[in-house]
Amino acid sequence: MSTEQPFKISVSEDKIDLLRRKLDLCVFPDELEDSGTSYGAPLADIRRLVDYWKTGFDWRAQEAALNAELPQFTRDIEVAGFETLNIHYVHQTSQAVGAIPLLFVHGWPGSFLEVRKILPLLTAVSPEHPSFHVVAMSLPGFGFSQAPSKKGFRIAQYAEVGHKLMLALGYNEYVTQGGDWGSLITRMMALQYGGKHVKAWHTNMPLGIPPPVTRPVSYLKWLVTPYTAAEKVGAQRFSLFDKQGRGYFIEQGTQPQTLGYSLADSPVGLLGWIYEKLLSWTDKYPWTDDEVLSWISIYLFSRAGPTASVRIYYETYQSGDWQHLQAQRPSIPMGISVFPAEIEIRPLSWYKTSGNLIFSNTSHTKGGHFAAWETPDVLVKDLHKMFGKGGPAFSVVPGKTGYESPQAQ
Amino acid sequence: MSTEKPFKIAVSDDQIRLLQQKLSFATFPDELENVGTNYGAPLSDIRRLASRWKEGFDWRAQETALNDELPQYTRAIDVEGFGALEIHYVHKKSEVVDAIPLLFVHGWPGSFIEVRKILPLLIQASPEHPSFHAVALGLPGYGFSQAPSKPGFKTAQYAEVGHKLMLALGYDQYVTQGGDWGNLITRKIALDYGGKHSKAWHSNYPTGLPPKLTANPLLYLKYLFTPYSEAEKALMVRHEWFSNYGKGYYTEQATQPQTLGYSLADSPVGLLAWIYEKLVFWTDNYPWEDDEVLTWVSIYYFSRAGPAASVRIYYEVQGGDADRVYTQRPSIPMGISLFPKDLKGQPKTWYETNANLVFSKYHSEGGHFAAHEVPNLLVEDLRTMFKKGGPAFGVVSGKTGY
Numbered sequence A: 001m002s003t004e005q006p007f008k009i010s011v012s013e014d015k016i017d018l019l020r021r022k023l024d025l026c027v028f029p030d031e032l033e034d035s036g037t038s039y040g041a042p043l044a045d046i047r048r049l050v051d052y053w054k055t056g057f058d059w060r061a062q063e064a065a066l067n068a069e070l071p072q073f074t075r076d077i078e079v080a081g082f083e084t085l086n087i088h089y090v091h092q093t094s095q096a097v098g099a100i101p102l103l104f105v106h107g108w109p110g111s112f113l114e115v116r117k118i119l120p121l122l123t124a125v126s127p128e129h130p131s132f133h134v135v136a137m138s139l140p141g142f143g144f145s146q147a148p149s150k151k152g153f154r155i156a157q158y159a160e161v162g163h164k165l166m167l168a169l170g171y172n173e174y175v176t177q178g179g180d181w182g183s184l185i186t187r188m189m190a191l192q193y194g195g196k197h198v199k200a201w202h203t204n205m206p207l208g209i210p211p212p213v214t215r216p217v218s219y220l221k222w223l224v225t226p227y228t229a230a231e232k233v234g235a236q237r238f239s240l241f242d243k244q245g246r247g248y249f250i251e252q253g254t255q256p257q258t259l260g261y262s263l264a265d266s267p268v269g270l271l272g273w274i275y276e277k278l279l280s281w282t283d284k285y286p287w288t289d290d291e292v293l294s295w296i297s298i299y300l301f302s303r304a305g306p307t308a309s310v311r312i313y314y315e316t317y318q319s320g321d322w323q324h325l326q327a328q329r330p331s332i333p334m335g336i337s338v339f340p341a342e343i344e345i346r347p348l349s350w351y352k353t354s355g356n357l358i359f360s361n362t363s364h365t366k367g368g369h370f371a372a373w374e375t376p377d378v379l380v381k382d383l384h385k386m387f388g389k390g391g392p393a394f395s396v397v398p399g400k401t402g403y404e405s406p407q408a409q
Numbered sequence B: 001m002s003t004e005k006p007f008k009i010a011v012s013d014d015q016i017r018l019l020q021q022k023l024s025f026a027t028f029p030d031e032l033e034n035v036g037t038n039y040g041a042p043l044s045d046i047r048r049l050a051s052r053w054k055e056g057f058d059w060r061a062q063e064t065a066l067n068d069e070l071p072q073y074t075r076a077i078d079v080e081g082f083g084a085l086e087i088h089y090v091h092k093k094s095e096v097v098d099a100i101p102l103l104f105v106h107g108w109p110g111s112f113i114e115v116r117k118i119l120p121l122l123i124q125a126s127p128e129h130p131s132f133h134a135v136a137l138g139l140p141g142y143g144f145s146q147a148p149s150k151p152g153f154k155t156a157q158y159a160e161v162g163h164k165l166m167l168a169l170g171y172d173q174y175v176t177q178g179g180d181w182g183n184l185i186t187r188k189i190a191l192d193y194g195g196k197h198s199k200a201w202h203s204n205y206p207t208g209l210p211p212k213l214t215a216n217p218l219l220y221l222k223y224l225f226t227p228y229s230e231a232e233k234a235l236m237v238r239h240e241w242f243s244n245y246g247k248g249y250y251t252e253q254a255t256q257p258q259t260l261g262y263s264l265a266d267s268p269v270g271l272l273a274w275i276y277e278k279l280v281f282w283t284d285n286y287p288w289e290d291d292e293v294l295t296w297v298s299i300y301y302f303s304r305a306g307p308a309a310s311v312r313i314y315y316e317v318q319g320g321d322a323d324r325v326y327t328q329r330p331s332i333p334m335g336i337s338l339f340p341k342d343l344k345g346q347p348k349t350w351y352e353t354n355a356n357l358v359f360s361k362y363h364s365e366g367g368h369f370a371a372h373e374v375p376n377l378l379v380e381d382l383r384t385m386f387k388k389g390g391p392a393f394g395v396v397s398g399k400t401g402y
Helices: A013-024 A043-055 A059-069 A118-123 A155-168 A181-193 A216-224 A229-244 A247-254 A256-265 A267-280 A289-300 A311-319 A321-326 A348-353 A376-387 B013-024 B043-054 B059-069 B118-123 B155-168 B181-193 B217-225 B230-245 B248-255 B257-266 B268-281 B290-301 B312-316 B321-326 B348-353 B375-386
Strands: A005-007 A072-077 A085-092 A100-105 A132-137 A174-178 A198-203 A333-337 A356-361 B005-007 B072-079 B083-092 B100-105 B132-137 B174-178 B198-203 B333-338 B356-362
Touching: A013 A043, A013 A267, A043 A267, A043 A289, A059 A289, A072 A155, A085 A118, A085 A155, A100 A155, A100 A181, A118 A132, A118 A376, A132 A155, A155 A181, A155 A311, A155 A321, A174 A181, A181 A198, A181 A321, A198 A376, A216 A348, A247 A256, A247 A311, A247 B248, A256 A267, A256 A311, A256 B257, A256 B268, A267 A289, A267 B257, A311 A321, A333 A376, A348 A356, A356 A376, B013 B043, B013 B268, B043 B268, B043 B290, B059 B290, B072 B155, B083 B118, B083 B155, B100 B155, B100 B181, B118 B132, B118 B375, B132 B155, B155 B181, B155 B321, B174 B181, B174 B375, B181 B198, B181 B321, B198 B375, B217 B348, B230 B356, B248 B257, B248 B268, B248 B312, B257 B268, B257 B312, B268 B290, B333 B375, B348 B356, B356 B375
Parallel strands: A100 A132, A100 A174, A174 A198, A198 A333, A333 A356, B100 B132, B100 B174, B174 B198, B198 B333, B333 B356
Antiparallel strands: A005 A072, A072 A085, A085 A132, B005 B072, B072 B083, B083 B132
């Protein structure tokens, strides 16, 4: 018996009222002179955004637009060893009956919202490219999905939710696309459910480890192959992240509750915390204030509250899953798209060590961490190349090549 | 022309009102079941404290008590390249005329309040032990001291403020005591002003350096062949815990202090949790009373520069600034006290590599906030170090403490 319910975002007036009151009482810190973005999210930006939040930003309009564009649902998903969680998701089928079922998995500080721009592109029908049935779930503890109430909800559990959701929707065989936590979660799905259910996976934030000494040919090749220019830039970017950008990761990975009091209580604090990443992880993406505030609002108005969303870091960091999962190599075909302003870019040989690489595009000259948002066309084009006729993952899902003509009305 | 003015803490009614309003609208997160303190400050503690802060906690009473107990002042201290900063400090002289002038330097999330319990002990006159004239500096950006407005206010600048304050108070020669940032800052004072002005220094949060065979052969051999004591081992385990699991706040403050600052400035509950977590994790089961905690946090909340200013020091000392201070060896005598629940522990020989160590003691109780947790133990160590027959007796000319 399906528990699926259609869902429309409908934030209560109380919550909006409370937000207004908090913004009215908002206290800003000062800022050191001429410090730019070196010390964190710049004060001028935050002041401007708060001002707009108070006087111009129309959440109801954003809410209505989201509800109009994104067909949303909730349903209960059982998770072994945990309670049944009520999961929120976007589900849009293509008009092509034989479209490829695709699960899109977001990360932090993203959300289901990240599917917004790629949704029409993925579901579009054309003889020129494959079409997809798209499912974009809100991870447990994010957006309008319930959060687990017990500790120990690890990557395996997130993967279980994603997989069971696809099965529940009638997609016994499917492919996945993910970035940020979506990359690690879809990696786990490939490991746990690959072959039988997950047929191929694509990520825009590939992870991987150096070829081990035990694979001498790859190892030696890695040692002697000079890094490409892009790889060098990537290494520099990572070095920068390592030196400047890890604070959130370590705090969220060790004391998420402590941080959580601030995120729960201060809209401005939450805004600063997330906005800093929207700036530093993107390729000069021209964020509009409406875009930023919509992203933040999803966290502020989330079902479980913003604190729940950072616990994934604790569970992954403390358990060692972060390193452990990257050292494994799912056997199903993997595709990657690498964007120049991504947080970290590793040598191609590392990606090959940790995945069965059959498609890669590492020659993008624009774009960053939130590929589906920043460069939706480009990301979808890569998926078209990977899954389309003549592509390396064509027809991975038997009978669903993505080209079947639309069902007669 | 002295710019010294007597100072009494007098938080405005408006500030208190705003705090009350924010607390009345406070939104709390949920918490996972049965996690204790593993994920951070526990929800029940924070709820209870926030509730008390809103109703029950009497800031005015605390303010009055602080004003009564701690003679406070402000004065302008000129810092090269930064202009004059108005610095807040506690200054109390012993009745012993030749008491040893001592500068006490706090850290984060501490403040001048950390001198509260040791003050009467330091100035106490007795033939049995030395007395001190005590100066407790409020670091720029903390408590009621002005904060710098430009980037680049590094260890040397904090040291300059401490040193110039002592000179301004007529203490041409003095000794220092510091923990947390106070360790780094008094180390810099020892390097830059040691010998001529700073005559000896004591730290309860020392940072040592591994001895090198070529540079310190005897010490190196000592390091290789001396087994660790139980106390050393315990602190080294603590150090590892801190490095792997306790540095989230540090990493954020050292890289994105402004980002964090929005939360600390806007949410009293957020600030409370951020600090309370350390008051619990960094102490040796110290039985904090709610009002004690709230007073500490209120000093941050009501601080002159706001709480965001206090975390910038973490950013400024990165990139080698602190390291350069640790890799040099002040020549003046140093004493150290190690407390088991502090955060840093290295082999004892390492403390001898980069310091002229004349006194050391490992304790079996106490943590990071030694002056607050175990004031008697800390002062006892200072007395032992500076007393007649002690290794730092008479370092300050004409001021033996008796």
